Amino acid sequence: EVQLVESGGGLVQPGRSLRLSCTTSGFTFGDFAVSWVRRPPGKGLEWVGFIRNKAYGGTTEYAASVKGRFTISRDDSKSIAYLQMNSLETEDTAVYYCARDQRAEYWGQGTLVTVSS
Amino acid sequence: DIQMTQSPSSLSASVGDRVTITCRASQGIRNDLGWYQQKPGKAPKRLIYAASSLQRGVPSRFSGSGSGTEFTLTISSLQPEDFATYYCLQHNTYPYTFGQGTKLEIK
Numbered sequence: 212e213v214q215l216v217e218s219g220g221g222l223v224q225p226g227r228s229l230r231l232s233c234t235t236s237g238f239t240f241g242d243f244a245v246s247w248v249r250r251p252p253g254k255g256l257e258w259v260g261f262i263r264n265k266a267y268g269g270t271t272e273y274a275a276s277v278k279g280r281f282t283i284s285r286d287d288s289k290s291i292a293y294l295q296m297n298s299l300e301t302e303d304t305a306v307y308y309c310a311r312d313q314r315a316e317y318w319g320q321g322t323l324v325t326v327s328s
Numbered sequence: 329d330i331q332m333t334q335s336p337s338s339l340s341a342s343v344g345d346r347v348t349i350t351c352r353a354s355q356g357i358r359n360d361l362g363w364y365q366q367k368p369g370k371a372p373k374r375l376i377y378a379a380s381s382l383q384r385g386v387p388s389r390f391s392g393s394g395s396g397t398e399f400t401l402t403i404s405s406l407q408p409e410d411f412a413t414y415y416c417l418q419h420n421t422y423p424y425t426f427g428q429g430t431k432l433e434i435k
Contacts, residue, residue, distance in 0.1 A: 248372075248426075255429040256364070256372065256415050274423045275329075308371060314362055314419050316383075318371040 213237040213317045215309050220322030223299055231322060233292040233309030240290035241265060244313045247283060247294050249305035250321075257305070261313045262292060276302075299326045330354050332418055334427025340435040341406055349401045349430045351416035356396045360420035363392055363401045367412045375414075376401065408434075 219231040233245060246261040260273035262283040271283050282295040292309055306321040331354040341347050351361065359379035364372040374383050376392035379399055389404040403410055411434050416427040 255413075256366070256417075256426045258417070258424040258426060260423075272422045272424075310372075313424070314374075314377060315364070315372070315417065316374055316377070318373070320371050 213311065215311060215317060215319035217307060217309055217319045217322040220307065220324045222325045222327065224328050225299060225301055225326055227299055228295070228297045229299060229324060231294040231296070231307055231309075231324070233294070233319060235290045235292070235311070238311065240285075241287040243311050245283070245285060245292040246310045246313055246315050247292075248308045248310060248315065248318075249303075249324075250308070251302070251305040259294070259307070263313075296324070299324075301326050329423055330357060330418055330421050330425055332416055332425050332427040334416055334430055336430060337428060338431045338433065340433050342435045343406050343408055345406045347403050347406060347432065349414055349416075349432075351394075351399045351401075351427045353397045353399075353418055355421075357418045357420035359395045360418060361392075361394070361399050362417045362419070363390075364415045364417065365410075365412045366415065372415065406432075 214236045216234045223229050244261050244263045247259040249257050262271045280298045285292045304326045306323050308321045309319050311317045333352045335350050361379045363376040366372040375386050375390050380392045391402050393400050414430045
């Protein structure tokens with residue numbers, strides 16, 4: 212069974228950093244890209260970015276709203292993807308989801324990030 | 329960026345009704361579109377990929393159509409478990425973009 216589990220969310224002050232993890236199982240992690248999507252409170256889904264698998268260079272793409280502040284990485288030996296979030300803003304408050312592949316076939320349950328002083 | 333205009337933003341319907349949700353892309357995206365269902369407190373679930381292909385395990389009352397700039401999601405006969413919010417996602421051009429969502433409520 213394909214599973215993705217996000218962790219690392221919590222309350223953080225504006226300007227600080229946080230790293231989310233996406234721990235996966237049930238598939239060959241190295242064969243797939245991993246996407247990150249967020250849902251701010253009371254709003255719709257927002258695409259954050261994704262990381263390709265190594266066969267496609269392991270390169271990344273980002274939404275303009277997070278580019279330069281957020282970094283997606285992966286550790287294929289552990290089947291985990293990461294979302295490093297720096298210079299956090301109150302507008303980054305959201306539930307963050309990871310999903311398998313850039314077409315987001317399977318999703319995790321999400322982890323809540325609250326940016327507030 | 330490609331804008332995905334989804335309509336309606338909300339919809340009231342009854343069990344057994346046929347409903348259609350539309351997404352219009354601001355430029356052509358071939359068939360690089362998926363449809364997702366999200367219930368409160370739950371992860372989104374993909375229903376349709378490549379605009380018209382049914383995700384494995386999804387009931388056949390769900391169907392998708394379209395190509396280029398206009399896409400539709402149709403539920404042929406609403407069931408109680410279908411009341412949720414629906415989103416389209418274009419994955420043709422970076423940055424990928426979602427529609428604003430359609431909240432489907434019980435009439």
